[in-house]
Amino acid sequence: MQSIIVEQELLFSFADGLPWPVIVISGDGHVIRVTRDIPGLEDAHQTNERSNLAALFPEYFSILRGSVRWLVPQEAELTRQLTNGIVHERIILCRVLTGAFLIIQDQTWLRTLEISNVQTARLAALGFMVAGVCHEVSNPLTSIYSIVQILRSDEKKESGFLDKGLKSIATNVTRLLGISRRLLNFGRVGDEQRSTFPVDEAIKEAFVIIRQDAGAQDVSLEFEPDPDAVIFGSINQMQQVFVNIFDNAIQAMRGVGKLSVKTLRSDGERITVWICDTGPGISEEALPRLFEPFFTTKQTSRGSGLGLTISHEILREHNGLIEAKNNADAGACFCVDLPLYKGNP
Incomplete structure (x- = not known):
């Protein structure tokens, strides 16, 4: 149990240090942390409940590939329609310890x-x-x-x-x-x-x-x-x-x-x-x-x-x-x- 707590603290510390929103995902596909507000998905940042990635972020989940898609390292592009415009994002999924980070880079300015x-x-x-x-x-x-x-x-x-x-x-x-x-x-x-x-x-x-x-x-x-x-x-x-x-x-x-x-x-x-x-x-x-x-x-x-x-x-x-x-x-x-x-x- 102690090792799991230490692992989570390491994950959270690493994720919090990144300059982009990071969705921290456990090995079983649950969201255990969202480090920053994601445009149009601010409520997800406030959640304290372990939610399945597919339920909490269906748009991100749908573009991931693989049988256990939240654990397969990959990159993708996503365009989302918000109430005040369009956001263009680069999605990067990387394995970290037994879980994964889903990094959300807003590239609207580059677009x-x-x-x-x-x-x-x-x-x-x-x-x-x-x-x-x-x-x-x-x-x-x-x-x-x-x-x-x-x-x-x-x-x-x-x-x-x-x-x-x-x-x-x-x-x-x-x-x-x-x-x-x-x-x-x-x-x-x-x-x-x-x-x-x-x-x-x-x-x-x-x-x-x-x-x-x-x-x-x-x-x-x-x-x-x-x-x-x-x-x-x-x-x-x-x-x-x-x-x-x-x-x-x-x-x-x-x-x-x-x-x-x-x-x-x-x-x-x-x-x-x-x-x-x-x-x-x-x-x-x-x-x-x-x-x-x-x-x-x-x-x-x-x-x-x-x-x-x-x-x-x-x-x-x-x-x-x-x-x-x-x-x-x-x-x-x-x-x-x-x-x-x-x-x-």
Whole structure:
């Protein structure tokens, strides 16, 4: 009994000395101490009752992995909605003696900086798409203008031309609105609404956006979707991830080739998206540095070297991973790994 008391005192002393809120967990999964107030969960700090971690902190418990999840060392990212805003947290679980510490690091300030970087990359990407966007917009505008000119003219129109003309105008206006909506969604940042969605939706939207780049017109897409590959997160951010990867591949292929994308559920817990191109591959020197900030193999006029870095950060925030390797045949492959949504965001 004396050894248990000494062990708890050591745990408490160590936990109290850390600059972040620490949830001290016993070996059987009960919370025995909370060292500091956690935003939105202040009442938990005041509890004197041994409560199960799952009951007292269900949001933290739900993102932990493992059969005895409160004893498996791990890290995760969590975004929580509070009454006065959103808090972004890094969760670190480490074994200490026979129990564990769940350390809660508030990284909202860091997330604010990341949002600024994401916005910069999005605006840069939009700038590269201008030529393609002008082409996409000019076609429906030309069609609308031609129909309006005919309708205004005095020449005799065949029966039903008015209805056909109005339908054509409506179709082309819808096309224009679609282009506008995609660009607005791509450039939007800050709201970061999170929800469940098939990851293939983000992939399809990303490819539509990248098609606006004049340099992507001769790239074909081979896509094997998995409609049940659902994740929880920000669809705009995931769209950004795939736009960055696609753009990287298209530049490597110099605008001509094939982009193969395959989505699959790997083990009932994770989703894997394979993105392979038919380009020259990645040099051995560049491969380990691909996700470093400002590292780029492109011409300086084509990129800032932030795209893949930001994709890496977005995926990390979604408890995901990204890896790159060279294909055995030819070209490069990117592997995006994400947690499968199973009902507990």
